[in-house]
Amino acid sequence: MNRLTKRQREAFIGYLFIFIWIVGFGIFTIFPVVQSFIYSLSTVRITAEGLEIVDRVGFDNYQNAFVYIYFVEAIWNYIKNMVITIPSIIFFSVIIGLLLNTDIKGRGIYRTIFFLPVIISSGPVLMKIQSEGALVIPMLSSNELINLIQAGLPTFLSDGIQAIFAKIILIMWFTGVPIIIIIAGLQKIDKSIYEAAAIDGASGWESFWKITLPSLKPLINVITVFSMMSISLFSSNQVFEIINSRRLTQFGLSNAFSWIYFGVTLILLVLFLTIININFKRKPKTKKKVVNKHA
Structure with a gap:
């Protein structure tokens, strides 16, 4: 296995430091944004268990x-x-x-x-x-x-x-x-x-x-x-x-x-x-x- 160069080691350490932020950004930002767009294309009903997609209506909303x-x-x-x-x-x-x-x-x-x-x-x-x-x-x-x-x-x-x-x-x-x-x-x-x-x-x-x-x-x-x-x-x-x-x-x-x-x-x-x-x-x-x- 080839040894990592200095630039590769620095990049690895940098990504290691921001790894937690990337995970948090994906869970708390990207996922809700994608979910919001899906809801905008649907008829959604609010129930006691949470949000439920009733029907896909496309761009009718x-x-x-x-x-x-x-x-x-x-x-x-x-x-x-x-x-x-x-x-x-x-x-x-x-x-x-x-x-x-x-x-x-x-x-x-x-x-x-x-x-x-x-x-x-x-x-x-x-x-x-x-x-x-x-x-x-x-x-x-x-x-x-x-x-x-x-x-x-x-x-x-x-x-x-x-x-x-x-x-x-x-x-x-x-x-x-x-x-x-x-x-x-x-x-x-x-x-x-x-x-x-x-x-x-x-x-x-x-x-x-x-x-x-x-x-x-x-x-x-x-x-x-x-x-x-x-x-x-x-x-x-x-x-x-x-x-x-x-x-x-x-x-x-x-x-x-x-x-x-x-x-x-x-x-x-x-x-x-x-x-x-x-x-x-x-x-x-x-x-x-x-x-x-x-x-």
């Missing part, structure tokens, strides 16, 4: 899901909410991260304030705050300057701005972790790069677009995934409420709801990541050859 008007409306509202919330979270996280990364007095206190919602963030707490009307700033909706800005914009942009201001506190609520991620990324950027750019005559705005933002792009991808998962799995989510309401009476339909919800979330996530990672490169101008007429 998925067809019935799109007939269920409350679920369709909840999915549509979820899509609109994500289109507004995720870009807003990224924007505010980058702006606040840049501000908190500067040398200002009380920087640690400000960082704690922005991270505080993460500590108390839970479905019941947020629902209670929302029921008390604390997630809305009435002054913003009646501000004449904002109304003036909206009056000069197309309808879809005006509605988008109104939706952002209506959810401004909720958006800031989810920026705690992204702000910390942005600050950590900014502190990893070598300052000598900015010094070299300044010597070459680059302005602060050009340094941001050419150095800061490209350096933060991998972290923005992480923020996008984290924010989407945080909002999608939040207990006060309207789609969650519909899924849970059908779990006891129509278990197969409830699982179909879950898989449709997963598919919509995955499509949105891929769409966001694709847009973020688009490279806008200018093509270099080709010099025209000058023909010497006197040659």
Whole structure:
């Protein structure tokens, strides 16, 4: 028997360390996911002994899901909410991260304030705050300057701005972790790069677009995934409420709801990541050859 090489021994030890995790992942994650998909294709009855598959109905549950008007409306509202919330979270996280990364007095206190919602963030707490009307700033909706800005914009942009201001506190609520991620990324950027750019005559705005933002792009991808998962799995989510309401009476339909919800979330996530990672490169101008007429 041939002796193992150093790389093979290291790989064996590595797999040995993660073996327990692989077993747990298979039992507690992969198996329930596969089982959930099987239930979504079946009529399931809840008995005293557990779940019992009565009949295989194929994709009938998925067809019935799109007939269920409350679920369709909840999915549509979820899509609109994500289109507004995720870009807003990224924007505010980058702006606040840049501000908190500067040398200002009380920087640690400000960082704690922005991270505080993460500590108390839970479905019941947020629902209670929302029921008390604390997630809305009435002054913003009646501000004449904002109304003036909206009056000069197309309808879809005006509605988008109104939706952002209506959810401004909720958006800031989810920026705690992204702000910390942005600050950590900014502190990893070598300052000598900015010094070299300044010597070459680059302005602060050009340094941001050419150095800061490209350096933060991998972290923005992480923020996008984290924010989407945080909002999608939040207990006060309207789609969650519909899924849970059908779990006891129509278990197969409830699982179909879950898989449709997963598919919509995955499509949105891929769409966001694709847009973020688009490279806008200018093509270099080709010099025209000058023909010497006197040659």
